[in-house]
Amino acid sequence: MDPQIIIARRVARELKSGNLVNLGIGIPTLVANYVPADLKVFFQSENGLIGTGPIPEQGMAHPTLTDAGGRPISALPGAATFDSAMSFGLIRGGHVDVTVLGGLQVDAHGLLANWMIPGKMVPGMGGAMDLVSGAKRVIVAMQHAAKGKSKIVAKCSLPLTSARPVNLVVTDMAVIGFPGGKATLLETAPGISIGEVLAVTEAELAVPDSVPEMQI
């Protein structure tokens, strides 16, 4: 299975009925595709919408109905629109139950860096810093390693997104949590051993007696 799809399917299992959820761009966007149809989840787009729907059919796009990347979307029955102060009031005010974000690095204490690579890529933080500061649960969805280099690091070398640690990291190899502020291996992906995860993880991971296989 495609690594991105493994991640998206596993993250989707974290969402509960009634949750207000904000998905970042990249792998997080894919999560919506794997939420069971009978699960009533509200997806927020931070440009001012709760109740985002799928990409409209050919010829049905409207220029004033887009996602945060400016791409056409639709709105589900029961959707609500609002201005940016309301949108970020929802985010910073703890009304968003779960945010799923991409990551460049997560460190051994759960601190996330995902908004710039000094001297190389300075796009701006957009809404990421508010989402990590304010959402009730922060889940990072990212590949375990990039070009053979662990993205789960002892200490972030890139600028932090927030001083608040994330709650869960889901990669194509593992699920990692931070009970007591310490990176802990919670699950391994199908066909991946604990040893294989530890071998490609820079941060020290606590390994409990039982590490179940990821359900996807």
Place this chain on the structure above:
Amino acid sequence: MKAVSVEEAVAMIPAGASVMVGGFMGVGTPERLLDELVRQNKTGLSLICNDAAIPGRGVGKLFDAALVSKLTATHIGLNPKAQQQMLGNQIAVDLVPQGTFVERIRAGGCGLGGVLTPTGVGTLVAEGKRQIEVDGQPFLLETALRAQYALVHAFLADYLGNLAYALTARNFNPIMAMAADTVIVTVENIVPVGVIAPDHVMTPAPLVDYLITNG
């Protein structure tokens, strides 16, 4: 409110002015005013806008024409021209978290000196800012943001200047309409007074200084 042509409105804006522009990735942006800023070659603008859009669209046109000397925004990653101009030191860029950006503008429009936000504490964003503890929680003091001009785009305006916005094109527009000395508005539709019901007015008429007439 005064109804004016787009040429008259832009002629009032001097080169080097501070200008807030509504829109999110070019959605809900006053395109006609931006086209006219380019046509009248208003250089040295201090631009306050969520993002730099993309070349050829929204405020992206201002970067195409190299009219911007200072930018306050939350994200410019999708406009390579804005990135080049930033890395080449042609424009000074202040990157601000999006929730902080909108609250600073809201504060500017509501008579507040600023806001206290947890966003950015312990990051590069905190550099040079006052950190204040409230009930044991750290917050950053983020100061109010205003501009000489707000360029706003709405879906409907009535003859008095009451405004209503559409779907995700609302974004920063109603907030910016409160935070500038002069507010200039383009709309999709100008309608008779009464067409927008009182409960559906999102920006009340007294906030609008100039409404751009149909071309």
